[in-house]
Structures are given as structure tokens and as C-alpha cells.
Amino acid sequence: MDPTTWKAHALHHALRTPAQRWQYLNDEAKALTKAIVDLVHRAAPQLLEPFGIGVDTAAEILVVAGDNPERIKSEAVLAKLAGIAPVPTGSGTTGGRHRINHGGHRQLTAATYRTVIVRMRFHQRGERHVHADAGGPLPARLRAVPGT
Numbered sequence: 001m002d003p004t005t006w007k008a009h010a011l012h013h014a015l016r017t018p019a020q021r022w023q024y025l026n027d028e029a030k031a032l033t034k035a036i037v038d039l040v041h042r043a044a045p046q047l048l049e050p051f052g053i054g055v056d057t058a059a060e061i062l063v064v065a066g067d068n069p070e071r072i073k074s075e076a077v078l079a080k081l082a083g084i085a086p087v088p089t090g091s092g093t094t095g096g097r098h099r100i101n102h103g104g105h106r107q108l109t110a111a112t113y114r115t116v117i118v119r120m121r122f123h124q125r126g127e128r129h130v131h132a133d134a135g136g137p138l139p140a141r142l143r144a145v146p147g148t
């Protein structure tokens with residue numbers, strides 16, 4: 001076999017195999033994404049109504065809620081579970097200061113963060129709020145975005 005033909009054949013094989021694998025994985029990812037969309041629409045379509053909450057965020061909320069959604073009785077419980085609830089700081093002599101609880105479910109915290117960023121950037125009320133308080137630090141602005 002001619003070395004040029006052999007090299008071309010080897011290159012063709014080396015590129016074909018990962019391309020076929022990519023196509024298979026891409027098709028599988030599309031099928032799984034469709035299944036997640038269908039499950040979220042069937043299980044809790046109301047989660048998709050607020051601005052900035054997509055299927056991924058709604059799915060993460062459903063995963064955290066699990067089979068017992070009754071345990072999340074209020075926004076405060078969900079905030080604590082997500083690791084975004086305020087916690088008093090200091091020894092008790094500093095009045096009214098809080099920090100964000102950094103515990104909780106990391107993926108739910110990330111999903112909440114994505115929702116806040118989308119609202120800050122694309123939602124009219126969120127944009128107005130951020131621009132009105134543009135002088136404050138970003139964490140303070142994230143805590144105060146309306147509707148979160």
C-alpha cells in the first residue's frame with residue numbers, strides 16, 4: 001500500500017470514530033433534554049411561569065424537593081435549603097447585620113444564582129432595581145433583586 005494512501009486511510013479512520021461517537025452522544029443528550037422538558041412540564045408547569053426560570057432550574061428545584069415537596073413549607077425553608085438565607089453576624093452587639101448562609105444544596109444555589117443574573121440582565125423590574133442601586137456591591141444587589 002502506498003504510504004500516502006495508508007496515511008489518508010489512518011486519518012480518515014481516526015477522525016471518523018470520534019465523529020460517530022460525538023453524533024451518538026449528541027443524539028442521546030437531545031433525547032435526555034426532551035425527556036427532562038416533558039417531565040418538568042408534567043410535574044410542575046407552574047415553576048416555569050416566573051421570568052428567568054428555565055427548565056434546568058425548574059428541574060433542579062424538583063430534584064431538591066424530591067418525593068416530599070410538603071417539607072418546603074415557605075420561601076424561608078427553600079432559601080435555607082438553597083444556601084441563600086440570611087444569617088445574623090456578630091456576637092449580638094451588632095444590630096441588623098447579616099451574611100448569606102453558604103451551606104445548602106450547591107446545585108440549587110447555582111440555579112438560583114442563574115435566575116437572579118437573568119432577571120438582573122433581562123427583566124425590566126430587575127434591571128431598574130440594579131441600575132437604581134448601582135453603587136452597592138454585587139452581593140447586596142443580588143440579594144435584593146425583586147421577585148427572587
